Amino acid sequence: LxxxxxxxxxxxxxxxxxxxxxxxxxxxxxxxxxxxxxxxxxxxxxxxxxxxxxxxxxxxxxxxxxxxxxxxxxxxxxxxxxxxxxxxxxxxxxxxxxxxxxxxxxxxxxxxxxxxxxxxxxxxxxxxxxxxxxxxxxxxxxxxxxxxxxxxxxxxxxxxxxxxxxxxxxxxLLETYGDMIFNTMRLSSVDDEQMNQARTEWNEWLSKPKYEEITEDDWLIKQKEMLKQQVHPDLVAFRKTISVFQRPNNINFLIESKRLxxxxxxxxxxxxxxxxxxxxxxxxxxxxxxxxxxxxxxxxxxxxxxxxxxxxxxxxxxxxxxxxxxxxxxxxxxxxxxxxxxxxxxxxxxxxxxxxx
The missing domain is CATH 3.40.50.1820 (Alpha/Beta hydrolase fold, catalytic domain)
Known part of the structure; x- marks a missing residue:
């Protein structure tokens, strides 16, 4: 998974x-x-x-x-x-x-x-x-x-x-995916500061009433800006992971997994x-x-x-x-x-x- x-x-x-x-x-x-x-x-x-x-x-x-x-x-x-x-x-x-x-x-x-x-x-x-x-x-x-x-x-x-x-x-189901993401980060030895920030962002993202579609090109533009701002690579990777759920071909899965x-x-x-x-x-x-x-x-x-x-x-x-x-x-x-x-x-x-x- x-x-x-x-x-x-x-x-x-x-x-x-x-x-x-x-x-x-x-x-x-x-x-x-x-x-x-x-x-x-x-x-x-x-x-x-x-x-x-x-x-x-x-x-x-x-x-x-x-x-x-x-x-x-x-x-x-x-x-x-x-x-x-x-x-x-x-x-x-x-x-x-x-x-x-x-x-x-x-x-x-x-x-x-x-x-x-x-x-x-x-x-x-x-x-x-x-x-x-x-x-x-x-x-x-x-x-x-x-x-x-x-x-x-x-x-x-x-x-x-x-x-x-x-x-x-x-x-x-979506909360369960969150646990999988953080479990992978833990096994990868992501430090506590980045884990805590990622959890804060996850909870905010999870509570959203609606999600906009984000194409791969949209994400690359955002990623370029994050790298300019020297955002920690583990945090960039986390944000990319959840952005995948918002891709046009995945948005129906995202909406359904939140209500299951x-x-x-x-x-x-x-x-x-x-x-x-x-x-x-x-x-x-x-x-x-x-x-x-x-x-x-x-x-x-x-x-x-x-x-x-x-x-x-x-x-x-x-x-x-x-x-x-x-x-x-x-x-x-x-x-x-x-x-x-x-x-x-x-x-x-x-x-x-x-x-x-």
Missing amino acids: TAGLLVGAAALRYYPKISSIGSTLWFSNDIETISLEAGKAGSVELRLTAKAKAIYLIVADRRMNRQWNNTHLETRVGLKLGQILNQQSIGTAVFDRADSNLAPDSYLPTSSIAGQVRDAFIAVKAYTEARSQLPIIIFAHGDGCISSLLAIEEFSIEPEQLLLFGCAYDHS LFPNLVESALKKSRVLIEQYPSEFDEEISAELIKRNQIQSEAFGPRYRFKILFHTDHYLFEKDSPPASPIENMMSRSNPFKSLSPALLHLIEEKSNQ
Whole structure:
């Protein structure tokens, strides 16, 4: 999620390429692969095992395709995850997010992805109802979490369960992005003076009733003036980061993300449906702060018995095994390029546990 956030005078990008994930891929002739046309979701790939117990509709993180790859990062976690689920006699349904080919500084409104989740769910449900009564469970990761919540709240789809991974929320989606920005700045060792000034500017910006569009050319003019005034490079980088949200192609995302309130979405989804919601943030997530996860945990205590919150220990954002807290953005980037990483044992244990329920 923080890909494209700026630190210091230069732009930092998470651009590693992982050619494999260091695990043996598993294949079987006992899997039936079906292609379903699903409206806004496009082609949904449904993989059913001979004795499937359930179907997991997998909703990937921002800008990820069905294999969890995008224009600057190749992890294939989605592919490996699907194979592990199939091993546990769980069917899988995957689709490419509409933003999977976008640049790191481009954002689609959450409602656009929620529409894809709705259409994918309807297509899978229609197919399975004609042949079986398999429960459909949504497995959402990162930005896919709030997109899936919105799909349930807005379009009244009703999965058996909603599993949320690699995400945590404060209040509004936009406030959550603010936490990600400051978390990246903290990991980059931005000094307290610049952090405090950035927080003041963020709060003022967040409280604005309206936002004007700022083109890239508009920003370059402003940046030139800041450099003349010798504004600290970290502060310039922060201002550039939030200006990206005001670009003409991102303004709809900005407006919508300010009104999308996580507690309201959860409460409405629980009220409108019988869905069970389980949230599993990663202990060592590079994208979000430990403080945000703690605030989300406290907030979740008010959601009632159909909401479960449990931290996946020794796990990073992309659900790989990780034994230490996030380091600097550069070190995190190098870690993501490690081809020998393994999926988190905590995640694998959870999958096995749920397959036996």
